[in-house]
Amino acid sequence: MRKAITLLLLIPFLLFYALPAEAAEKEERHWQDESIYFIMVDRFQNGNPANDGKDADPTDLKSYTGGDLKGVTDRLDYIQKMGFTAIWLTPVVDNVDGGYHGYWPKDFSKVDEHFGTMEDMKKLVKEAHKRNMKVILDYVANHTGPNHPWLNDPAKKDWFHPQQDITNWDDQTELENNWLFGLPDLNHENPDVRKFLIDNAKYWIKETGVDGFRLDAIKHIPKDFLKEFVSSIKKEYPNFFFIGEVLSEDPKYVSEYKDTGIDAFLNYPYYKEITDAFSKPGVSPDRLYNEWERDQQLYQDPYMLGTFIDNHDQVRFTRVALENKQYPPKRLRMALTYLLTSPGIPIMYYGTEIALDGGPDPDNRRIMDFKTDKDFQDYISKLGELRQQLPSLRRGTFEMLYDQDGMSVFKRTYEKETTVIAINNTTETKKVTLSSGQLAANKELRGLLSDDLVREENGSYALVLKRETANVYALAERTGLNWGFIGAIAGVYVLFTIFLILARRRRKKN
Template structure:
């Protein structure tokens, strides 16, 4: 009898306390995905994964300037690894046939052939198909500015007009020199020549038709006249209307960089963001509010600032890990801080292979080491969590941004989109920090649930208090304030009362 009584009390307790709170993202509707919703994993084909040793024709892993064996099959084999981290697209360095030593893909010998060290055209088609099966987009690096040093056209009398006069760039502020000079001695293609232009555009359209890729990252954009890009854009989009063009305009002047999106490009890799984010997060003390100002500037300069490619690492600069080490910082902690901001801020996050394991590396070619898949997975798990959060909350991909607090390395901002609000708090200092935000600047009568560390805060006295440990960041979802759980409290009160009554009744029966 006593057991039945206890069971009768315990069952309601579990029934009343066991209902989980409905997650704010549970009822979100599927949306039409656009490029601002993408998160991109950037791969140097030769340095990622060797999936087929039979094509290691020029491989010499001990030589940092030689092929190391990475290939297209290796990337296909690792698509699940990439997707499991939450990435929705991949960007590959050029796969075109390169001259000897062109492991990176930028010394092109044949614009319509796959480099034999990477595999075959069929291998590339398979990679694209497998990515598409996983609902992942594929962006390929495309080069129109130059060929490899020893390209057959260079010494072909019939192709003399296909190149600009051999001359180095002496004045980098002179646009004519920038566009016509031979970059690092590479033969500079004369894209003003109708035959040259027609060939390059035809090659670009051929790859789209042949392989069904989704976009190009266009190399050395500033070295090619804008008139070419305007025509190039129209032609490739005639093949695939939603084809994406993201240019590399390597310059610190945001207005100069933005000018190329007016010439037909959809987006650029945001070098000004890279410069600022590297400084802020490779050391403690910098304020993320400075980066929020970058977005304000981008809203003025760009028609669509949400599709700009944000990055902290790439194949042309020393790795973020090295910058943190030079500053005598823990690179894993610093990368977590930088990526949290990058994933939560407006723009498309691009993660260079190896960043997820805090790969070290100085300038080219040291920043292109072979990927290590046996590294500690602490950072991989963190990147995966960031990817999941960003994919789940549209406000982190599409929302407007407003800074709510920014003092001495502690920054809080919110993202809002169609009634959804997420809040991001960044403590980029070496001590615990507290920040108070008025409720009317955020949302009234809400709870904020931390998605990274599990932190939680709610409105009290018409304000929200945020307390963050040193060098941490948190992303909060905003949910309705639940208040006290009356049924559960009632059970806690009722159980001892009923139990006391049971004992009293049982004692009276005995007497």
């Protein structure tokens, strides 16, 4: 009985506030439609303690701590519930001692025993695909781990550049030929090295069925090799996805790698600006928006840039907020709203959903704790849900409608669908008036992230947001007073009341 009453009360809400019909239409998915959850395998979840090894120590962030591939597989539903449609894993190849992070390869064709087996990797991909989720593997093509056995193999004496560390980080020749933080630098001019890396990459694709590679440290790899590497793989796997890491805050420098054939790049300039804009209140996101306008000039498809607010190489966003004497979950709500509603492929680092703290490496790689603030996690899930339901949040144009002292409003339009994103990154309630010329006449804005309904009155829309809050609105046809609809609802209530009276009389008789 209670369920029936609840359903009855929900009917008007569902009919008045449902998303516009256009939002439900399904289209073929492209990579710009994905949302990526980034996992450091060793720090996520220990699914099989039997493979920890004697050197695992959960109290030492410079060693293996127990996370593995089974742990990731066990948490796929958890990740999907937050609205993420793809996962990116740090390298899973066998590493030299101490290579818990995966970036010190030893055996390029074997899964590190601390993470499980090749069968575990295959199962993870299979389970992800069952959920219509994609899997990206980190691939290291620039170097090997320290003291790699190849260094003492006479047959591979020409596989490495001479040992010399990078000293001038503005010298491209040094970046490509010298050793990165003491790691043996592979000689990509050697045809045998090139063939090995290309064949090895194809091996991982064939064996596991992964959907893409995140290419590590590519500013240290010659562009001609990157071009050969990508084209060789795409000949056999034309839909395979590549996202490259060019660790630079210079957007022009990052864009110089676009001719290599790599599909997407991590947007480090965006990362810097989004951190500056939302790690404290009262800051305008204008430089962040200007970054988007610049990206449109630099890239043929700027929607394919990977956007993020923190990762395993940077101090966590939570730490920056704390240093600014701010409450991290509030700051994260602002930043994640922008991340998941602005153009690009959003990437969220594991632990952000619990506002995990972390300073410089390895402190930014703490072990995941799944005890979380449910309200905060629900907020992320709602953002992820809206991004998947509304094509305009993934493919739409991006226009700033209002910007003053941290209060900003953006509009995204795709085909017939328009959404409005309002972010009050200030310490006061703010009211913003938008003209019907900026949106459309005689319509209404339906709040989707939090309940709100704003109708056009006298040629304008008045948005009111409390301090440090955000909302996503769908522009829709004005509902007004539909007397036929109201009469039908009233009829339902009358019939239901009669049903309750008759049911009560029957109970009294019995």
